[in-house]
Amino acid sequence: MQFAKRIKTANSPLLRPSPLILTNFSTTRIHTEESIDELVKYVKSTGVKNVTLTGGEPLIQNEIKELMIELSNIGNRIEIETNGSINIAPYLKIPNVTFTLDYKLKGSGMEKYMDLTNYDLLRKNDVIKFVVSDYDDLEKTKEIIKKYDLINKANCLISPVWGRIEFEEIVNFLKDNKLNDVKMQLQIHKIIWDKDKRGV
Numbered sequence: 092m093q094f095a096k097r098i099k100t101a102n103s104p105l106l107r108p109s110p111l112i113l114t115n116f117s118t119t120r121i122h123t124e125e126s127i128d129e130l131v132k133y134v135k136s137t138g139v140k141n142v143t144l145t146g147g148e149p150l151i152q153n154e155i156k157e158l159m160i161e162l163s164n165i166g167n168r169i170e171i172e173t174n175g176s177i178n179i180a181p182y183l184k185i186p187n188v189t190f191t192l193d194y195k196l197k198g199s200g201m202e203k204y205m206d207l208t209n210y211d212l213l214r215k216n217d218v219i220k221f222v223v224s225d226y227d228d229l230e231k232t233k234e235i236i237k238k239y240d241l242i243n244k245a246n247c248l249i250s251p252v253w254g255r256i257e258f259e260e261i262v263n264f265l266k267d268n269k270l271n272d273v274k275m276q277l278q279i280h281k282i283i284w285d286k287d288k289r290g291v
Contacts, residue, residue, distance in 0.1 A: 217246070
């Protein structure tokens with residue numbers, strides 16, 4: 092039985108719309124362009140209640156708000172995985188929607204695109220995720236968390252860039268800086284299976 096569905100926007104540059112794609116990670120990888128009605132009908136037919144809209148960047152899709160509303164109307168819980176460059180305010184009143192915002196650190200080359208006004212909009216059930224590749228990224232993460240009081244606003248996660256930083260370094264940093272409410276997130280599929288394996 093499948094408990095969640097991912098709807099992925101095609102991989103694209105930071106701010107260019109692309110087709111909505113249905114991706115089924117639990118079995119085989121499917122890439123098909125679907126209309127809003129087809130996506131909602133399909134999700135309804137699966138019986139799942141948790142839907143993740145991811146990307147590319149889902150919030151630049153022309154019909155994403157309509158899709159969020161339609162999925163919410165049929166009783167789904169929707170998680171939006173966003174790269175942090177788009178303001179989330181227009182979507183906050185849609186029921187059953189939570190956000191996972193990335194903060195792109197210096198090593199990504201995308202830090203200048205982060206919409207920092209989002210941090211005043213976060214709610215307790217939202218997530219802010221920092222993907223770190225080195226000690227400097229950890230220091231910047233601590234700075235942003237403290238500056239915007241993120242621990243008291245949302246769930247804070249630190250996730251390593253695979254192969255660039257040791258898990259132990261992250262844990263020691265969290266302990267040494269008393270970041271007790273910040274959690275480390277691992278891409279567990281890369282631990283269980285080969286890091287490049289798809290469809291798991």
